[in-house]
Amino acid sequence: MGHSVGSLIVISYVSQYKPEIRGMVLGSPALHVKTYVPFDRAFLRLLIKFNPNGHVNSYVGARMLTHDQDEIQARESDPLIARPIGNKLLLSVLEGGVNLVDQAPSIGIPALILSAGSDWVVHLSAQKEFFRRLGSSKKEMVVYPGFFHEVFHEKERAKPIQKAQEFIDSLYEG
DSSP, rough: EEETHHHHHHHHHHHHHOOOOSSSSEEEEOBBBOOTTTHHHHHHHHHHHHOOOOEEOOOOOOGGSSSSHHHHHHHOTTTTSEEEHHHHHHHHHHHHHHHHHHGGGOOOEEEEEEEEESSBOOOOOHHHHHHHHHHOOEEEEEETTTSSSSGGGGGHHHHHHHHHHHHHHTTTTT
């Protein structure tokens, strides 16, 4: 199970190592991050060339992630949540997501994708393309209209949590 960039780690692991696992649950997989910057990859490569250890500040604030006011307050007051993101890490996420969509046909394990219908962070279209190309015969994608990126931390989080539990339970039937 993974969420956002964590989903990329799960997908990459499954694609590369073909582990004998029952399935995967992916929450808002960051297959195509919305950077809102033209030529983002080229720009990041240039920044890395001149400052290999540099970073950019993320535009993502707590209010873009969830509607839950308690979650927003917790994120805004957490000293461990920082806005800077390493240029190399961001470039890796941007390029890695594209590669994982290309690798989707080779993934044959059951998969559940839980997506946000009003995501400010990632493109839903990339998640849909990944799902369409996914090689698994048992796959499901649920889009939650109005949800922001943090599907497991939204006001109505019980819906995706219950769906994930049902999917996991189904992997153990029979």
